[in-house]
Amino acid sequence: MLYKTRGIVLHSIPYNDKYSIIYMYTESFGRVAYLVARTRGKKSNLSRALFMPLSVLEMEVDHKHNRDLHRVRETKSCFPINELSSHPVKNVLALFLSEVLFRVVKETEPDARLFDFLYQSVQLLELSDKGLANFHLVFLLRLLHYLGIFPNSESIAQNSYFDMLNGVFVPEIPMHKHYLDKPESDAFATLLRMSYENMAYYHFSRHDRTQIIQRILEYYRLHLPEFPEIKSLAVMHTLFD
Incomplete structure (x- = not known):
């Protein structure tokens, strides 16, 4: 059956020749x-250039719920991503963030809040000209909300330790490393x-x-x-000297 949905490219691998x-x-099916x-051909609306990391597409898809692989019938960009494809810093950021998303977003059920966050984040990355050195830090920390593992910020206090295992700030050193x-x-x-x-x-040294x-x-x-x-990540470390 044919459906219309928006989608964000996470990863691409060769299947055969x-x-x-x-x-x-x-937006409609979660991860697919x-x-x-x-x-x-040149007139095709399924150009490989459309499927670069973090491309946001409007698609008509042939989706069958009992299959692992589905077909895209038609597609077009929701908005241009000229900067993500040509700007050297934004291009690496898109590669890094799409790799993280590919590893953590596994749900095959739709999540409107998560999709909206990703959609708006890609738009901001395309349009932003300030603070790029911190964009991925904000993205990774905000993403924790949608994964259900955001730290307990209400526990923040001076002279505390952040217990990474339990996601909370505590007054004493935890009994683990x-x-x-x-x-x-x-x-x-x-x-x-x-x-x-x-x-x-926010300004940080390369080391920090x-x-x-x-x-x-x-x-x-x-x-x-x-x-x-x-x-x-190794490529990320070469940026923002």
Whole structure:
């Protein structure tokens, strides 16, 4: 049966000589895998250029609920992503964030709040010209809300330790190794107040930013046991000197 839905590209892998599998997070069906031809004529509306990481597409799809692979019949961009494809920093950010999403967004049920967050985040990344060095930090921390593992910000207090295992700020060192010391905890509490609107006002050294992203990914790994190493992280570390 044919349906219309919007979708965000997460990942693409070759299927055979003629087709690729495009993993997308869709508004109507949650995470879906689509079989898309790798080569098409010039007049085709399924150009491979449409399926770059974090592309936001309006699609007509052939969706059968008893199948693992589905077909895209027609598609077009919801809005241009010229910056994501050509701007060197935004291009790497899109690659990194789409890889994270591919690893953490597994649900095959739709979530309107999550889709709206992703849609608006991609729009902001395309349009933003300030605070890009912090965009991925805001994105990863805001995403925790929709994964159900956002830290308990009500527990923030001076001279506390952030217990990463339990997602809470505590007055004493936890009885395990997964915690932040007091300076790190203070910095993390500050990060939790960062948003897309104020991210341009936060400044970190390259060393501090590298430590921050490592700690955030460690938090992901503690709460999402199947969360792997992110391959594009090494490229991220070369940015924002």
